[in-house]
Amino acid sequence: APAADVAEVAGLDVSRGEGVTTIKLNRPDKFNALTWDMYKGIGNALNAAAEDTSCRIVVLTGEGKWYSSGNDLSNFTKNMPEGGPEEMALNAQHTLNDFCDAMIKFPKPLVAAVNGPAIGIPVTTLGLCDLVYCTDNATFKTPFVSLGQSPEGCSSYLFPRTMGFAKANEMLLTERQISAQEACDNGLVTRIFPVDTFKAEVDKVVQHMASLPPQSMMISKALIRHEHINKLLEVNKRECETLRSRWLSDECMTAIMNFLSRKKK
Numbered sequence: 001a002p003a004a005d006v007a008e009v010a011g012l013d014v015s016r017g018e019g020v021t022t023i024k025l026n027r028p029d030k031f032n033a034l035t036w037d038m039y040k041g042i043g044n045a046l047n048a049a050a051e052d053t054s055c056r057i058v059v060l061t062g063e064g065k066w067y068s069s070g071n072d073l074s075n076f077t078k079n080m081p082e083g084g085p086e087e088m089a090l091n092a093q094h095t096l097n098d099f100c101d102a103m104i105k106f107p108k109p110l111v112a113a114v115n116g117p118a119i120g121i122p123v124t125t126l127g128l129c130d131l132v133y134c135t136d137n138a139t140f141k142t143p144f145v146s147l148g149q150s151p152e153g154c155s156s157y158l159f160p161r162t163m164g165f166a167k168a169n170e171m172l173l174t175e176r177q178i179s180a181q182e183a184c185d186n187g188l189v190t191r192i193f194p195v196d197t198f199k200a201e202v203d204k205v206v207q208h209m210a211s212l213p214p215q216s217m218m219i220s221k222a223l224i225r226h227e228h229i230n231k232l233l234e235v236n237k238r239e240c241e242t243l244r245s246r247w248l249s250d251e252c253m254t255a256i257m258n259f260l261s262r263k264k265k
Helices: 036-051 084-105 121-128 155-163 165-174 180-185 195-210 214-225 229-247 250-264
Strands: 012-016 020-025 057-062 110-114 131-135 139-141 191-193
Touching: 012 036, 020 036, 020 195, 036 057, 036 084, 057 195, 084 121, 084 229, 110 121, 110 195, 121 139, 121 155, 131 180, 131 195, 139 180, 155 165, 155 229, 180 191, 191 195, 229 250
Parallel strands: 020 057, 057 110, 110 131, 131 191
Antiparallel strands: 012 020
């Protein structure tokens, strides 16, 4: 059933089952790219689920063949505010900061069900999830540098600690796309399921988790995250401040305009 207490956002479906809230990116025609409203909607849904005593676990997933192609770059070119690029960059900084903070602070199990390829922020934020399941045809890529940008989602901190500096640098600096198997081998993904049985396999895990004592689950997560939560909030703030300055740089603006003009051809 749709979650009644969360405002509807275009491109986002929030639904509730037994103990499980599912947040689904639903823009398959745009490869589930994220608009600013979707970032805010996901953050609001997580904050509502945190307060909802009937919710024991949250699942993030995508509709169709893609998990998400990341930030919708038209966010930077459509509906420019009166304050121009400076106001746009400041608004974007706050939106991204709040979105990642909501993931960092979320007190219940957060499961990413990566149903296909992922690019950018849906990849970088995987380290903020507690469990990550993906299809065997999923791929992972973080193309920040070619767009004149820099890492976000706490990936500058979590990726090296998850997969080691050599592998993290290859993803974040050379933009190399990795397969589901590599992502699993590198510790970014918990387990891989065949695409045909993916939803059923993830549902099985999630339903099992939803049947477990919820307070024990939350206390265990709090212990696991305790040493890192303040550090992650600090890293997120620093990454978002850095991105704001990158978005206002000639290098970034030129790279985004070139990308968008290539897409139109």
